[in-house]
Amino acid sequence: MSARQRIRVTINGQTHEHEVESRLLLVDYIRDVVGLTGTHFGCDTSNCGACTVVLDGRSAKSCTLLAVQADGRELLTIEGLARGGRMHPVQEAFWEKHALQCGFCTSGMVMSVYSILSENPEPTEEEIRRGIAGNLCRCTGYIPVIEAVQAAAQRLKRQEAKPA
């Protein structure tokens, strides 16, 4: 029993092992210990969602979880989406639809969208709006984001339909 714990987290397919303070927030673990700064630190009051990551397949606000809660789990951050130098279809759709301006909310927004589409490949506009309710954006007014989600859904559908 101590205020420090040994944790083992698989991040974007790679296993990391560290000794951390029990009170270390997951967002601080990702950014400061592991060095993946794509995940952003926004409001720190669990409202904005800039810190959203995907943990064991479910979107999570990493400022609202302790690093120790990720022990033994699989984490996907924004850095884990692109493959072989190519953007993920969700990222491509965000670029195509200009769904980012300053970019601060974007990594969290993209992870939320990734999560929505993995559960619901063809969401209605209402479902998209509800799905991104936990991600605040001060720049875009959300319309381009919604369009990006719809475009991403189409891209992913075309990708699925391609013969192997």
Place this chain on the structure above:
Amino acid sequence: MYPRAFEYLVPHSILEAIELLSQHGEEAKLLAGGQSLIPLMKLRLANPHYVVDIGRLQGLAYVREEDGSLTIGALTCHVDVLESPFVRQRFSLMADALGVIGDCQVRNWGTVGGALAEADPAGDWGPVALALNSRIRCVGPKGERVLGADTFFVDAYTTQLAADELITEVAFPLPAQGTTGAYLKLERRAGDFAVVSVAVQLSLDQRGICHSAAVALGAAGLTPIKVVEAEAFLSGKEIRPDVIEEAAVRVSQAAQPLPDIRGSEEYKRAAARALFKRAVEIVVRRHRGESLEAGHVR
């Protein structure tokens, strides 16, 4: 902001969790999904010396139908209850409420047991538990006991649970034939706590006569409020506009809202009254077979 330092403990069974709680008493806090606890600890409003993480305990996350009840394991995440076809079909009130708890991320990790134990005055599970007559099973060193929702909530953030007890399951009797419900929540912005919320569950016959009613308010007092006066008034009556209006007066009177950043006492009282009327209308239309969205006020 980050929490004060604490000892992190991971029990491997409910029994071990209870032992740790007994040992450390008020110095320990249970961690399930952490969606209420972590924000509180970051603000240093909660400073437990020991955090007992039960989030990984097996066998406490389920949504079942058994013996005429819907039973939900305490560690079931809100999203998993929301996605249950059985809940969507038979418990529209609950499905409405689950869809408006926080946001996706909160629903993915927050748990039913955690939300009930937290007993936030503006929490969504409180009025749902009251309106649906739920029974909360909990376990401690002296064994198991079942608490009725009507006595469970004692004060803001305070329930009947002792410091060494934890919730294991919540049970809801299956609604009788002809029973429908709706939950409406007024929020200032997406993902917010309620300014005020209303849960209405009515048993109606083909003529539109109400056989029994359940009405509960959230964010209208230190605890969720069961509006027994409105329930008694609606019972045995045909649900007509004048009846709804009179019942709404009773709802407004039963509310004990505290003025805060979300609104004044008068505003919240008026909002409760308006939401109640809308909720009853939704219930009546759903009873007639209409497919309607509720949850967020439109």
